[in-house]
Amino acid sequence: MKEKQSKKIFTRMLMNNWGGISHKVMEFHEYVNLFSGKSGSGKSTVMDAIQVVLYGSISSTFLNKAADDAKNRRSVLSYLRGAQKDGSFNREDQDFCSQIVLEIKDTGKNTHTCIGVSFEVGKADTDIRKYCFFSHSGKIPEDEYLTEEGVPYTIAKLKKLVEARIESADNRGRGDVNRVYPSKEAYLKTVYDAIFGYVEPGRMMTMEKSAIALRMxxxxxxxxxxxxxxxSKEDTVATISDQLGAYREIKERVEDLEQRIKMLDEISQHNLALQKARADKIYVEQILKYIEIENCKAHLQSKEDDLQDILKKIEEKEEKRKSYLAEKDAYTKEQVEVEAELKASDYGQKEKELKEIENTIQLLATNSEQWRDIVKGLSAWEEDDEVSAYVSNQALHRIDDIRDGVVSEDSIEKLKQYLSDALDNINTELGDVRERIRENQKELQEKREMVEDLKNDRKPYRAELKRARQELQNILSTQYGRTIHVNIFADLFDITDEEWKNAIEGRMGRVKHSLVTAPEYTLDAAKAFRRMKQVKGIEDIDLMDTAAIVRDKPKADENTLYECVRAEEAYVDICLKRYLGRIKKCETVEELHETRDGVTKDCYSYSNYIFRHLRKNDYEKYACIGTKVSKAKLLELEEEAAKLKQEVEEDCRVEMALRAAQKFECLNQSTEQILHLSKAAEQLQDYYEKQEKLRLEVEELKRGDRTVELKKKKQELLELLKKNAEILNSIQSEVVQYAKTQGQIESNIKSFSEKINFLTEGFVVNEQLQNEVTDALKVQSEAAYKRDKTKEKDALETLEETEREELQRSRNKFNNAYPAYGFTGIEHENNVYDKVLNQCxxxxxxxxxxxxxxxxxxxxxxxxxxxxxxxxxxxxxxxxxxxxxxxxxxxxxxxxxxxxxxxxxxxxxxxxxxxxxxxxxxxxxxxxxxxxxxxxxxxxxxxxxxxxxxxxxxxxxxxxxxxxxxxxxxxxxxxxxxxxxxxxxxxxxxxxxxxxxxxxxxxxxxxxxxxxxxxxxxxxxxxxxxxxxxxxxxxxQTNRDSKIRLVLLDEAFSKMDKERSEVCLHYARELELQLIVCVPDERLQSLIRNVDCVYGFRRHQNQVSMMHIDKGDYLDMVEGNKE
Incomplete structure (x- = not known):
């Protein structure tokens, strides 16, 4: 026969003042213990008491968990006071003590140990303030924790019992079990190790709670x-954690070093590429410079040869000119002699008089022409309809008189004054017209630009605003390495109610032109915006703090302008709540007066206790709210631009007429001079008559022989002098042209010489470079070779710029990743980076x-x-x-x-x-x-x-x-x-x-x-x-101590038939488990043959009674053998 294994079993349980139980001691069998009773009879009351002692806890989380009652409100305090379903309490308005105790027997050592909890409850207590868990060796005392008066022990008396049990014969186990525990942890450690036989507390508590509800x-x-x-209980985490921490630290160092080396190597490679591009460019520039020097030398030699040729031609012309000058002098001398002989005769005297009369006629003709011009100029004042409006009637009458030949000193003086007054009026009007033209042209240009923007699906914003937006977007995009959009607030939402469009445009005013970013970029945008102080017009541009607005979560009131707008982006919608969510839509002044902030449809606004009309430009000229451009706005602007253009053209026509009037005749000469000119026509007629008479007399004298001969000789000399003058003029023209060419050549020679000096300064001819150029020019022309080298130089400049940008980018990338080095990224040399690279x-x-x-x-x-x-x-x-x-x-x-x-x-x-x-x-x-x-x-x-x-x-x-x-x-x-x-x-x-x-x-x-x-x-x-x-x-567990075998089952086997229930109970018995099972009364008959101890539970007048049922008597009664 197999020897029975030792174990620890729960033999008895004591409850003083717990639920509906005043005092009760229950006995348990080592195998199957059955609690039977109807719902609410008190079975769970006992099960909860056992759990309080097992778990060392007064929490309500595990109480009555077998019941499927979501409204279960049981607590340890309600059990202690004896709370009933009708709301009454068995121990209300009284001070009392309570104990729950479990007695455990070690079958191997035949010793007993008790564990439990003791409470002291005051009548005014709203929670449990005084309690302790305890254990002691030996059985439950004979007085069952009651004084001689039948009152449960106080905690102080319990402590005395625990101290007395130290000398108990049952105190033979491991560890000191005779203790009142200062903490839950101390209690559980002793109970689960020394008393229960080293059972794992967490697993047991979880399994017992699962077993009671059995939901799995x-x-x-x-x-x-x-x-x-x-x-597994082996603690391998600490060991591997420390080593992995060290491993990761070294791994990160290695990776960091590799990353630094990679980034610095990239910098070095770009620096080398940049240096090579620069060296190659310099070499190509030297070739081009050498070609240019040689080209300049060839041009200089050519110009020097041209200069020698020109100087030779000038010298030849000078010799020829001297010959013709001598010939001219001879002709002139002879002409003087002939004219002297003619003048000494009557013919000469008459001809002199005729010459004087002709001079006088010429002068009078000039004066007569001037007077006609004056009269014509005065007529312009009355012929131009645009100008005549500025001339007085008196002036027009005087002009008519002058045109009719009525000229006097008085009329001239008055006309001068009249014309001066008219000119002053014209100058004043001209200034006004020109100012109006400037303003209208400026406005026309603005409207044309606005129309052009709208036609290209762009808003007509100020140029400064556009530049600032683009600049800020470029800065943020560079900082983040991707495009970060910067918008203008007006572009991010639409107005849904056209009746309130002008009011919204007007109230948004400057705010609608604010720059906006998504909230996550706002702080970086603000920092960048602060650095944009040098941007033109930045003081008239705002940046909206969307992050702060989103953080503050503004709310919108009812009947506000916020109801008339719509935005796709959530943060834009929140911003609209901030700026429009408090502005009430009003119809009357009374409504405005009643609100703190409001506006009417006709743009009459009230805010800060001030009534005002919104600026018309804000909601007409500068209206721009909307995610798309307005077609109606485009048509309106086109009509305004056309009208403005017509006004400008009309003003320009008037300005042109007035500007012409400034040049009209104003009689600026002296009055005497004007009167003199007015009489020139009459005098001219008299002199014409004198000229004709004298001419006839000269003709008669011409018919004399010597006079004819002298006259003929004079004519021949005049023709010879004329021909000589033409030749001299031709020679002089050629000399002047040669001199001009000489000057150009000398200027070119000087220019080429200076250029050669500039190009050769510090330039040392490289033999290899010279040979390369010489060899290249043997197979292609200089122009083609220079063109190829110029293209090569341009390509190298592009490469140099690319490598410079890449070097800057890679430096910035390194400096952003490792700012501790303190590099700026704009170092002239790469030495500091190379030094760090070599060290890494x-x-x-x-x-x-x-x-x-x-x-x-x-x-x-x-x-x-x-x-x-x-x-x-x-x-x-x-x-x-x-x-x-x-x-x-x-x-x-x-x-x-x-x-x-x-x-x-x-x-x-x-x-x-x-x-x-x-x-x-x-x-x-x-x-x-x-x-x-x-x-x-x-x-x-x-x-x-x-x-x-x-x-x-x-x-x-x-x-x-x-x-x-x-x-x-x-x-x-x-x-x-x-x-x-x-x-x-x-x-x-x-x-x-x-x-x-x-x-x-x-x-x-x-x-x-x-x-x-x-x-x-x-x-x-x-x-x-x-x-x-x-x-x-x-x-x-280890085999050093015997162990408990307790299993708690509440509402057990509820859906299993008799056969399956019997098999489970037999299975538990085979496993040496001690079961405490709760079942309803209707299950008792099917289970009693396979249980060892049965308690029947009943509740009467708020008291729970537990009757130990004799299994044999019950079976006899069921079978009808016993009444």
């Missing part, structure tokens, strides 16, 4: 994982690389030894443990089936590591405890080579977070614990194994059956898993 909401698989396959390369090899490799080896071997190998062993142990459990479950048969558990690789993310964790290579490797020195290298490690990627992925899972705050550390710890826990690499389940009459076996997954099986069949596997879990809980 996460399925039997999760229950099996949590309670039948305990988590020096640090990288071999300092960090060697340390990184060493640390990675250490991490790998630690990971394999402390984690992978451990999980490997635990997974193998789990499969062995599964076999043991299945052998145990195979003994319990429900009808034609039994239940078994199954383990397969996890089907989630963790499943990727299963093959590595179960690799056979792990069975052949033994690790030492002194590091990895002397081990195989990673390259020689077969396991590492095979599972390198999996090892790296698993290493990343254990990598600690960079942030060291408590929350991140806690999350990191939980994540690491998941990957250290071998159970997370497996999937646990339970299945029903059914064998038919032909020996065919079928496996049905329990969780899949839950929805299709009957209620009893659905509960079977849950109780099987639950009871097996408790057996594992109490069996999977």
């Amino acid at each position: 909401t996460n399925g039997t698989g999760q229950f099996i994982k949590d309670y039948m396959f305990p988590k 390369r020096k640090d990288f090899e071999p300092k960090y690389k060697e340390e990184f490799d060493k640390q990675y080896n250490l991490v790998y071997y630690t990971l394999r030894e402390n984690v992978i190998a451990s999980i490997h062993g635990e997974i193998k142990a789990a499969y062995r443990h599964k076999k043991e459990i299945n052998r145990l479950l195979a003994k319990i048969k429900f009808s034609d089936s039994i239940y078994q558990i199954d383990i397969i690789p996890a089907q989630n993310e963790n499943g990727q590591f299963y093959e590595m964790l179960t690799a056979p290579e792990l069975d052949s490797k033994v690790f030492d405890d002194y590091g990895f020195e002397g081990q195989l290298s990673l390259g020689e490690d077969e396991f590492y080579q095979k599972y390198e990627e999996d090892i790296k992925r698993l290493t990343e899972k254990f990598m600690p977070p960079k942030e060291e705050d408590a929350r991140s550390l806690s999350q990191y710890r939980q994540q690491m614990e998941q990957y250290v826990d071998y159970r997370n690499y497996l999937t646990f389940s339970m299945y029903e194994k059914v064998e038919d009459e032909n020996g065919n076996v079928r496996k049905n997954a329990v969780d899949d059956m839950a929805g299709r099986d009957s209620g009893g069949e659905g509960q079977n596997p849950k109780y099987v898993a639950l009871l097996a879990g408790f057996a594992m809980l109490y069996m999977q």
